[in-house]
Amino acid sequence: MKKAFGSPQTPSISTLSRRPKITRPLRKQLATPTQNGDRFIANRSSVDFDWARYLVNKSNIIGKKPSKEEYDREPAASLVMDSSKMLRTLSFSRKPSGQGLQSIYSEAPSVDTTVRTSRSQSRNIPQHAVRTLDAPDLVDDNHLNLQDWSDSNILSIALGNAVYLCDANTSTTSELLTVDNDVGPVSSVNWAPDGKHIAIGLTSSAVQIWDSTCNRQLRSLKGHHGRVGSLSWNDTILATGGRDSSIIIHDVSIRNSNVKTYRGHEQEVCGLKWSLSGQQLASGGSDNLLHIWDKSMSSSNVRNQYLHRIDEHFDAVRALAWCPFQHNLLASGRGLADQSIKLWNSLTGACLNTIDTNSSVCALLWNRHERELLSSHGYSENQLTLWKYPSMAKTAELTGHTSRVLHLAQSPDGYTVASAGADETLRFWQVFGNPDTSESTKTKEPEGILNSYLMHIR
Template sequence: MAATELCSPRIYIHDRFIPYRPHLDVDVAHARLMSPPSETKNHSLWGNDHQLIYGDVLNEILDSPGQKRVLPIAPCQSPESQRSSMSSIDSPKICSRKSRRKVVTSPKNILDMPKIRNDFYTNVLDWGHSNKIVVALEQTTYIWDVESKVCKKVNIVTEDEASSNFVSAVCWNNEGRLVVTGDNQSHLKVFDPEMEKIIHGVNVDGKTTISVIRWRNNEIYTGDRKGRVYQYDLRCPVLAGRLVGQGLDICGMALSNNSHDMVTGGNGGVVRLWDLRAQHCFRTIKAHNGCAKALAWCPWRSSIIATGGGAQDGYIKLWQIHTGELNGKMSTKSQVCGLLWSQEYQELASSHGSVTPENNDIVLWRMSRFQFEPLAKLQQHLARPLHMTLSPDGTTIASAGVDEMMCIWECFPENRDQYRKQSSSPLALNQVIR
């Protein structure tokens, strides 16, 4: 007995640029081929004014005004969408098909951040893998549990230090259990927020401000205002710093997830790339005309870094670390305070500071082939959002501004597939042609 074949229903996927053959009338097509071209436009094919405009645009594009087509070309949009597209055909802000993703532009939570310092050379915000946010306000460190909404105050500054010291940098470890802080007197402290106990402490030679801290596995890296990069190994009985490199004032630092590379940035717009295994700088890039604080490694291509310039520059640039080649750039005309990548959506978030309140915002960029395409603006801060961090699951951004507010933004929801299922029509513009 022959096997029975199970035939699935045929799904027609039409191409918007190739005429749909079942609509072809052979007799009419033959008559048009045999008849001489007419100088007058016959608008009987178009049923209304919207389709008339669409036909005129097609004639201009195909450079054959007034000539009728042998193969039918039918509009693939509704009259309403045709009207909107025709009205914006000369506008430079035409949104592409991919930019139809809906972004929630209002914050989910707003928290009060009193006494946060208006200092571009600090990094006092971080989101740990325990889903807790640490933020430093002058001498006090706060731990906010995102799930329980409970805020805990941790004061590790002694009475002798409290008069003149302030916490200038914070960072969680990989497990989100320990926090390391640095202050303006070169004091580095590792403490347990639950026990409120200092585990390690060290004073860096020469009193200066520790601007940025990064922690990976058992190693802590710091950058300070004297341009020094230190490495600390927690496995050593005595926490001692080892000088890795030196340059201009350092206020930005980022570690690569897939290699032993590190990038630092600071005054003069100079960006340095470090090989942590050999402990040397293998490339120096004059990236910007202003201070380069915002630095971020591309999560899906480890050889690409994004850098942002200060108020005198305002550019976001993409660099190839192996060659030092500039892969792309975008002028924002404002100070770039922070950069974050979304691996799931392949988008870039940038925070900007400006003297005008309406320009202190966070911008989401779609990075198709590393080309910048603005997607949405998150506007809530009244002053520049100096600090920005990403949640462990990559769905939410926390930003802290000089306006003494911390905003929680749900920019990258996990159920991404819902944005792909907007229409079941084979002619929907959000469908893949092939």
């Protein structure tokens, strides 16, 4: 009779008799660890416990059947996770050399610890601004971008027809330019990566490039047929968004700077941000649309060459921020009709999370030192809100502005945030922690602002 596949077979007595006996000394030898160790002990230093807790809480609802949208969204969410969270427990980059486990561990990739997790010591977040300044004639328009902080530690702010520079290194303030009424007011400002040159967008549809070291205009860029309310630098590439619904890509290193035109919006382009890699451009418009453009796939002057067109908003999309520690993660915020922050996977265009803020979202900033997102708001509290990523739990609320907080800018060391509100005040917050004790890395308070340009009021 044939035995079934996989059925147990009873060994014969002769077979059993031929088995070697395990002596007591051999048992003692087996119980003794080898010199290099015979155990694998889990190393949890690279585990993001906030992310793990968030996933566990999502799956704790027993009996809930995931919807089709959740099935579509979850694989996309995994694409924007840190590479450190995707490391396998045992993975080899090459064939083992046979030199022992110690050599393999020494060649394993190190975990990026530049962004601290929740295990780091909790910090004290000041609830009040460390400095409040008067900013007269700040235009109350949520479609403009009137403040930026350069890598050389100079804060620029546009007040009416003028642009002022507040040098935090020397504690001085100076006027960069004042335009005539027929071309003003100034509608946008943005620093180049070198911290020396600054782009100025005007209501007259022109864009001026200035050298801040000598207060001299270098050139004027044309192409728009309405005010230029949004600007974004990417090395020598400058993206400009106008009321004519177009996005013009300028290469300022060549004479004929207009190299591309993106057309996908139907109304004014009020938000522009290049990704940290410089390969993708996010644009938001008054038409409630969010576009993601890929630099490699867009040809010159071809319409609708966007990578993703997102129409899930109910108000103008101006607040945009690329995550510094997950480079394909984009945060966007909308106005009073929407009142939400959305997180996007820029590779797939999938919405990863939606946070209801119960107020209009005016601006967004990521913390460079912690996994946190800062948002500024309008009606009814006019507050700044700090969110913990990825759980998006509310960490702190900072109040002081009496009208909507239109603009946020971050100091080059990443610790100080400047907020400009429709109440015509400029406030400085230590919301992202304290700078190093080294005097060379500290951001000095802009005492030089206490003059006729910006009056110190508190």
